[in-house]
Amino acid sequence: MISHAIGLMSGTSLDGLDICFVKFEKQDFWSFQILKAETIPYLKNWEDQLRNSIHLSAKELLELNSEYGFYLGQSVKNFIEKHQLENIDLISSHGHTVFHQPQRKFTLQIGDGRAIKLETNLPVVYDFRTQDVLMGGNGAPLVPIGDELLFSQYDACLNLGGFSNISLKINDQRIAFDIAPVNIVLNKLVQKFNKNFDENGDLARTGKIDEDLLLKLNSLSFYQQSHPKSLGIEWCNENIFPLFENIETIDILSTFTEHVAQQIAKVLNENQLKKVLFTGGGTYNQYLIEKIKAKTNAEIIIPEKEIIDYKEALIFAFMGVLRLNNEINILASATGSSHDHSSGIIA
Structure with missing residues (x-):
């Protein structure tokens, strides 16, 4: 089995959007090859918006969720065109974390995956953390x-x-x-x-x-x-x-x-x-x-x-591949949820 996936990762340090195009292959075990990867630095207005998102009203946050989703979609579309990529099976997006309070049963990563799909016309897997938090887990760490x-x-x-x-x-x-x-x-x-x-x-x-x-x-x-x-x-x-x-x-x-x-x-x-x-x-x-x-x-x-720069984006791409195949992509032993599960919304 061979899959080609793009992983998107935006970390809490706000140094930019990591985009990683990876070939995954499964024979007796999984292997990977990073084919293209780059970090798109955030322009100041995006950095400020994401940094201040924790202070927004509910309406403003919903607006930013959509707007940032389209930004992610446009960014990955530019990445695909720039590198003339083909045979992409899916895009897998971590989103940008605004709130993370698993003890109160919520976590929020903005960047609506449906907007990414509208921009790219490719299957998108997003929102990996919420299901785990609802199942009593920390919703983190997911890379294990x-x-x-x-x-x-x-x-x-x-x-x-x-x-x-x-x-x-x-x-x-x-x-x-x-x-x-x-x-x-x-x-x-x-x-x-x-x-x-x-x-x-x-x-x-x-x-x-x-x-x-x-x-x-x-x-x-x-x-x-x-x-x-x-x-x-x-x-x-x-x-x-x-x-x-x-x-x-x-x-x-x-x-x-x-x-x-x-x-x-x-x-x-x-x-x-x-x-x-x-x-x-x-x-x-x-x-x-x-x-x-x-x-x-x-x-x-x-x-x-x-690997230093793109390991997280690489693994989110991998989590999307597992999700599309309905295979376990979150380990309860790592997050503390009730059992291992396959998480992520598919657009």
């Missing part, structure tokens, strides 16, 4: 199905994006959970220096670690909770940012980087992991990677750029 079927040669897969999350096998069960916020906090801090991100962690490297702040961060109750567990921007607004008052931004950067490294190393060490695949934008933060390596004996594997 891809880690299980496409990246099983590693003991664990760790993503450093807006949040860091990990998936690994314990007693033959694939579990996954969010570890700590990463770029969603670091990127916001460096805006004070007129930067979008801290390149190589160079700014954080020049700051001092504030031991009081580090203790407060490490003492947050989330880090003591058992999995499954997940994080959202609301949690950061409530628990992280209020701790930063009256501290120099450069020292917060340094301290928060140390905090992330400690939390990640703790998870790697507790689970005695030997070989861990690192992906996501935070992988380019050399200062953070150095700090993690110094605190663990685990071998940290950093793959080629395509």
Whole structure:
């Protein structure tokens, strides 16, 4: 069985829309080949709209859901034309997360898949998280199905994006959970220096670690909770940012980087992991990677750029393929829902 799918991913760090065209093949096991991939940076008006979407009224949010759906459709249509792609079986869209409160039985990823279908005239799978949340799950992390079927040669897969999350096998069960916020906090801090991100962690490297702040961060109750567990921007607004008052931004950067490294190393060490695949934008933060390596004996594997940048878009493409074939694409052991299931609305 061979499928060609396009995955669309927009992360919480808002650095752009990831588009990934992938060939999937299943014989005895699944394999993949990324054929084309690129990130479309958001123009300022889109970045502002998505960043502020959490504050919109219900009517404004519904309008943005449609408008962003057409934007996604136009973006993928341009991508298809630019690369002269053919034989596309489906488009699979994560959407952009506005709200994520699984404990209250809701999550919202905007970007109406029906608008994408109208623009492209191709089958679209979207809204992967809601069904899981309604089934008592966290609706996250979802990528473990891809880690299980496409990246099983590693003991664990760790993503450093807006949040860091990990998936690994314990007693033959694939579990996954969010570890700590990463770029969603670091990127916001460096805006004070007129930067979008801290390149190589160079700014954080020049700051001092504030031991009081580090203790407060490490003492947050989330880090003591058992999995499954997940994080959202609301949690950061409530628990992280209020701790930063009256501290120099450069020292917060340094301290928060140390905090992330400690939390990640703790998870790697507790689970005695030997070989861990690192992906996501935070992988380019050399200062953070150095700090993690110094605190663990685990071998940290950093793959080629395509996998670092597009692993999530790749796996959402894969989840769409599984959904169209009515195969399991969400693992209850990872999200905490009542059972494994095949999730996503098909347009």
